[in-house]
Amino acid sequence: MRYSGFQIFKQGLTGNSGWKPVWRDPTPKPEYDIIIIGGGGHGLATAHYLAKEHGLTNVAVLEKGYLGGGNVGRNTTIVRANYALPGNSEFYSHSLKLWEGLEGDLNYNVMHSQRGVINLFHSDGQRDYAARRGNAMINQGDDAILLDREGVRKHLPYLDFDNARFPIYGGLFHPRGGSARHDAVAWGLARAADSRGVDLIQNCEVTGIDIEGGRVTGVQTTRGAIRAKKVGIVVAGRSGQVAAMAGMRLPIESHILQAFVTEGLKPVIDHVVTFGMGHFYISQSDKGGLVFGGDLDFYASYAARGNLPMAEHVMEAAMALMPMIGKAQLLRSWGGIMDMTPDGSPIIDRTPIEGLYIDCGWCYGGFKAVPGSGFAFAHLIAQDRPHESATKYRLDRFRTGVGLMDEEGTGSQHNLH
Amino acid sequence: MRLDRSGGDVAPSLSFTFDGETVRARKGETVAAALLANDIRLVGRSFKYHRPRGIWSAGPEEPNALITLGRGAAQTPNQRATVQEVYEGLEVSSQNRWPSLKTDLLSVNDLAAPFLGAGFYYKTFMWPRAFWERVYEPVIRRAAGLGALSGAPDQEPYEKAYAHCDLLVIGSGPSGLMAALVAARAGSDVIVAEQDHALGGRLLAEVEEIDGAPAADWVAAAVAELEAAPNVRVMSRTTVTGVYDQGTYGAIERTAMHVADPGAAPRQTFWRIVAKASILASGAIERGIAFANNDRPGVMAAGAVRAYANRWGVSPGKSVTVFANNDDAHRTARDLAAAGVTVAAVIDPRADAQAIGDYPLFSGAQVTGTTGRLGLTDITIRDASGKDQSVWTDCLAVSGGWNPSVHLTCHMNGRPVWNEDLAAFVPAPDAVPGLFPAGSADGAQSTADCLRTGAEAAIAALEALGQTTEAPALPKAENGFTGHTPFWLVPGKKRAWLDMANDVTVKDVKLAAQENFASVEHMKRYTTQGMAPDQGKNSNVAALAILADATGRTIPQTGTTTFRPPFAPVPLSAMGAGARGKGFAPERFTTSHTATEDLGAPFVEAGLWYRPSYYPRAGETTWRQSCDREVQMVRNAVGVADVSTLGKIDIQGPDAAALLDFVYTNMFSTLKVGKVRYGLMLREDGHVMDDGTTARLGETHYVMTTTTAAAGQVMQHLDFVLQALRPDWDVRIASATEQWAQFAVAGPKARALLDVVLDGPIDWAAWPFMSCGNIGVAGVPGRLFRISFSGEEGFEVAVPARYGEALYRLLLSQASVLGGGPYGMEALNVLRIEKGFITHSEIHGRVTAFDIGMERMISAKKDCIGKTMAARPGLLDPARERLVGLKPTGAVKELTAGAHLFNMGAEAVRLEDQGYITSVCYSPTLGSFLGLGFLKSGPDRIGETVQMVDHLRGVKTEVEVCNPVFFDPEGGRMRG
C-alpha cells in the first residue's frame, strides 16, 4: 500500500479500516541465504539495502524483542556529516546523502529535517580545530560555515553571550545537519524490507552461532535452529555477547549514554546546538519537547539507565549555555547502551569466520549512520568486499595501528570517546 | 461551587487571576480547587485536537489542567493546576489556545480528526520533497507544544542539596505515616517526603474514622509526633522523582512556588537523598473508562471529585453523576449527597452493584456518550435493558479502578507484575534493592490494609538494616469498599479517549493493532500513548487492556512499557541549579591575577584557569600591536609571564628515578642533581600524552612539570603506575601546582632582572642552561630553573604561592627599569612557534613521537609506558602526517590554523589531502607568518612547496615546507 495524502484522505473517509499491516509476522523458515542478527536501525537498513541494491530477499532479520527496539528507538535523533578524519568523512557523507533521499526511497515520512547543526567553540584552539574539521567537511563535498561570535548570535540569540563561564567564540555551522523521527526510520526501513520479501522475525533471540570447519552454517534461536549461508551480526549494545557465541572477543566496552526530553513547548530552538565544553547537545522535536543529552555515564553497563551525576551535569550545561530554558521541565530520561571502541569509530568488517560479518562499535553516533551502515554492511555481505564508503572500518586496526580514527584524541580507553 | 460545611471553613481571603479574570480563593487551595469553587470548568485545550479540557484529577498526575504561571521572565509553563497552590496576586493563564480559551481556531483539527489518526504524519507530507522543511514542518511545530517559554533567561534562584537517612518514606498517606511512626519510634533517621503541602495522603480526602475518631485527627496526631521527633525530617511539597543506584533518590521540592513574594528563597530545590532503605507509600492513581467523548470539562476522576468535596469543601458540579465499576467510587456519590449536592445518577456496569447511600443507581448500565461544547451538560445512559436516556449533569465522576503507583519500582528496570485479582500492576518483588512497597502502592485496598502493610514494610526495612522492631498496635480503620470488576471500554463508533493529554483514543490503539504495531512499545511509539506530560499515569493500563483485546492476548502477554525518571517533571533550572553564568565550572586564578587585572589585560580561559591574553599599552588599538611589542620585548630585553598554571608534581623516594624512566620515553635516572630535562610522556597506546620538563632537586627528589591541560590526567596516570603496575617502588608523589607560584623570566636581560630580585650575588656560571636549584628570592626560599619556552635565555623562578603576587609585582617593576615587562599568552604562543615548540595544538591525542620527530627520544635501553604499542606498523608508517614548519610563499602572505594542505596543482578534496595546519602566528622577529602543521611524509619534504586551502575563511596560498624551528635553530640564545 502506497502512502500519500490522498491515501490518508481516502482511508479517513472510510473509517480508516483499510490500512494494512506495515509488516508481516512470518514464521522462520528452516534456511535463508542471509541472516541478519538484530532488528534495530542498522539491521533493518541492512535488510532493506540487501533487497533493494543487491536483489537478495531470501533474508531473515532476527530480533530478540521488537523491531527498532535498540538504540534507534532511544537516541537524540541527530543526523549530521561533520567529521574531521578520513574514514569517517566519506562514510557519514554517504550516509547523509542516503538520508536526503530516504523518504522517497521508503515511501515513509521519517521527518528528516535539515535544520542545521551548530557546534560551538570557546577558545582559539577549539576554533582552529573546528576549522580543520569544517575544511575536512568541505574537502569531502559536504557543507560547513565557520561562524564568529556575532554569526552565532544571529542564529542563536538566546545563548548566554555575556556572562558565560566559557565565552562563545563562534561555531561551526553544518546547514545540512539536522534531526529525524527515530522510530519512523526503523518502521520505514522495516516496511520497505518486508515489502520486498525479507522476513522480519520478532521475539526471536539468537542463542548460538553454528560454525563448521571455520565457516558459519546458521544460528540457534529461541524459535529453533535456522540455517544460513551468511550471517551478519548487527546488534550494537550487545555486540560482545553475540560475538562471543562465535568465539570472538571484540574491542568493545558497553557504556550508557543518557538522553532527556522535556514536556512539550512552543518552538524556541530551531537548530541542533552542541556545546562541546559542557558535553551538551540539544534540539527541539516537532512535538515540542526539548531533546538533549550529554556525555557517557563513563562506567561499563548494560542497564539502559543512568545515574544522577551525569544527568545533573547535563542540566547544568543547559543552564550555563541557554538559561532561557530553565523553566522547561524534564519529562523523561532514559539510557542507551553504547558499543564503545578504542578509537570511538565503528567497525564494519568480515570476521575470522567465513560467512560471518560484523557491524558494531557505533559508540554514541549510530543513529545518523543508519542508512550508511546498512548500505555498507549489505554491500559487504552481498559482495564480500567493503563498500568504498567504509573501507577503513576494519576490525584489526587497533592491533596494527593502521587507520585509527580517534576524533576525540583521547586514546585507547573505550569510555573516553 | 463551594459547599456550606459546618466546621469553620474560612471565607475566600485572597484573589488570583485566570486569563485575566479575578478568582477568589482560600489559602491552602490548589488553583484547581479554586477554579472549581468558582464554577470554572474549562481550563485548557488538548494537544492535538485542541479539544476543550477541564480538570481531571486532584493531584500531580493531572493530564489536562496544565497552566502557565506569571509573565515576562517569570513565565512558567506546563504547571499542574491540581498541584499549584494559590497565593495573592498569582497570575494563571491557559495554554495551547489562540486567540482565546473559549474560541481556539485550531479546534478545526477536531473536525479533521478522521484524517489525523495515529501516525498519519508518517504517511504524508513527503511531496514535494522541499515542502517538508519549508511548509509542513513549520506548521506542525507551531501547532505542537503546550505552554511557551518566555524566551528570557530564568534568573530566579534555585538550589540543589544532599540529604542522608536510614529510611526514606515516600508518601504520607496511611501506609507512609504508619511506616514513619514505626521507624521513628525505633530511633531510625527518617525522612518523610510528601508531594502535597499537607501530610495524610488519601486520608485528607476521605470521610473515614480511625480508632473511632475522624481520620484527620489520627493524621494530625501522627504528624505532630513525627515533627516532634528529633530523628525525623518531614519534607512536604517534595516529590521523589527518581530511584538510582545504591539507595540514591532524586526529589524535587517546590520550596517557594506557593509564596507570593519569595525574595531570595529558592523557587524549587533538587534533592539527592541517600537512604539505606526506603518505603514506597506512593499510593494509587485512579483510572478512567473509555467511552464516547469522555474528555469534556466536567468529566473527572471519581476520587478527585470526592477529594474536592471532602478536603476543600468544593463541589465540581451542581448535579453530579458517577460512572464506575467499583465500590470505592460509590463513596463519591455518598459523600456528595451527604454534603447536599444533587447526585443525579450512579451508573455501574456491574449487574449486582449496590447503593451505599441515597442516590439513583443504574446497575448493569453504561455511559455511552456526553454532550456540552465547552463543558459537560448531559450524559447518555444505556441501562441494563439497553434503553438509552439522557441525564443533565455538569460533573461526571468516573472510575475504572485504581492503579498502584509503581513508577519508582521501574526506575531500575524492574517490571511490575500483573495481579489478576486487583486487575492492576503491582511492584515486582525486589524491583529496587532496599525499597519496600506498602499500602495502595503495593495493591492494598483499604485504609486498614494500608496501615498494616505500612507497619510491616517498616519492620522489614529496619530488619534489613539489622534492627529488630516489635509490631505496633494497629489503629482500627475502614476495611471496605474493595469490590470491583474490570471494565475498560464502552464500545461505540465515536472517539473515546485514553491518553487525554496526548489525544490518544481507543481508535488509535486499534489502528496500531490493525497495522501490526502490536508490540506494546510499537503501540506506544506509534500512537504516542503515555508520552505526554502525565507519562501515561492515567491511561497506560487501559490502553494496554485495549491493545491486548485487539491483538487477542492477555494483559501480561502484552507486557508493559517502562516508567522512567522523573516521576514528576523537574525544572531544568532546579536540576541544573548553580550552573548559570560563571557557576558552570570552578574558576582558578593565579596569584598574579589581580596585578594583571590592574594592567588591563584581557583574560582567556586555559582549562579552568584564567591567563592574560596580552597587556595593552597606550596607543595600541589591536591585540596584534600588543603581542608584537611583547614578543620583541622578550627577544630584546626581558619579559615576565606567570606559568603557575602548569602542573607541578613533587616526586620523592628511592625509586623516583625509576618511576620517571618508566613514564617518560627518555632517561631521567641519568639526570644529574641540579639539572632539568625535557621529557616526553606517552599513553600506553603509543600516542603522546603530554610533555614537560622535570627537575632533579635531590638524589631522590624530582619536580615534574606538566602542561596546564593535562595536569590532572598525568597525576592520575602516575597514581596508576605506582599502585597498579609498580607497587614495589618506594616513591611518593604529590600535586604541588597550587603550592607554588612560578614565573618565566625570559630575554637577554633576564639575568639582569634576576640579579635584582634574587638573594645575591648569583654566580651565573653555575647556572648553565637546564640547571635548577633552591635559591633565595627577595628573602623567601624559592627555586630557580633555567629553562626556556621562548628560545631566549630564560628562567622560571618559583616561590610559595602566598608570595606570588608580591614577587610578580616586584618582577614587573624591576623589568620596566630594563625596558621589559609582562607578556601574555599571545606573545608566548608566537615565541614558541618561532622556536617550533609544541603544545596540545600539536600533541592533540592522535600523534606519536614519530609524528613530531621525537622517535629518537624513545630510549632503546629501557621499557616505558607506550613503547610497545608505539612500534605498531601503522604508527611508524613514513607516510603518516608528520610535524613540519610552514611559511607562506604565495601572493597571500597569511596562514590560517585549521587549513588543509595539498600538493601544488591538486584539487582541494579529501582524496588529495596531504595534511593540515595546527598553529600559526605572525612573527615580528622574522617578519612573516609562520605555521606548524602535519604533512604526509613531512620531514622528507623540507623545501617543497605545497598549497594551503582554507575553504571556510576563503584563504588559499602557497607555503614552503620547512624545519619547524624557525628562529635560532642552533639554540645559541637560550644557552646564553
Add this chain to the structure above:
Amino acid sequence: MRITCPYCGERDIREFTYRGHALAIARPAPDAGEAAWDDYLHLRDNPAGATQDLWHHGPCGAWVIVDRDTVTHEVAGSKAVAEVKR
C-alpha cells in the same frame, strides 16, 4: 551510584573516575607479543553481569578495583589496587 573507597569509606561516584576493566593492572611484558598487547589494550570480555573494574578516587588518589554487576549496577565489594598488587 555509590562506591566504597577502601581508605575513605562509601562515597558518591562523583568522587571517582572510571578507567575500564581491571585487567589494566596486568600489563604484559614488553615482548609479550602483538596478541597479548591487543588483548590488554583493546579486546574486552565486556560481560553482561559480574565484572571487576577500576576507579580512581580523586580525593585520596587511590585506584580501586570494584566488584560490580553491569546489568544491575550492584556493587559487591571493592579493594585497593595497591593492596591487590602487593
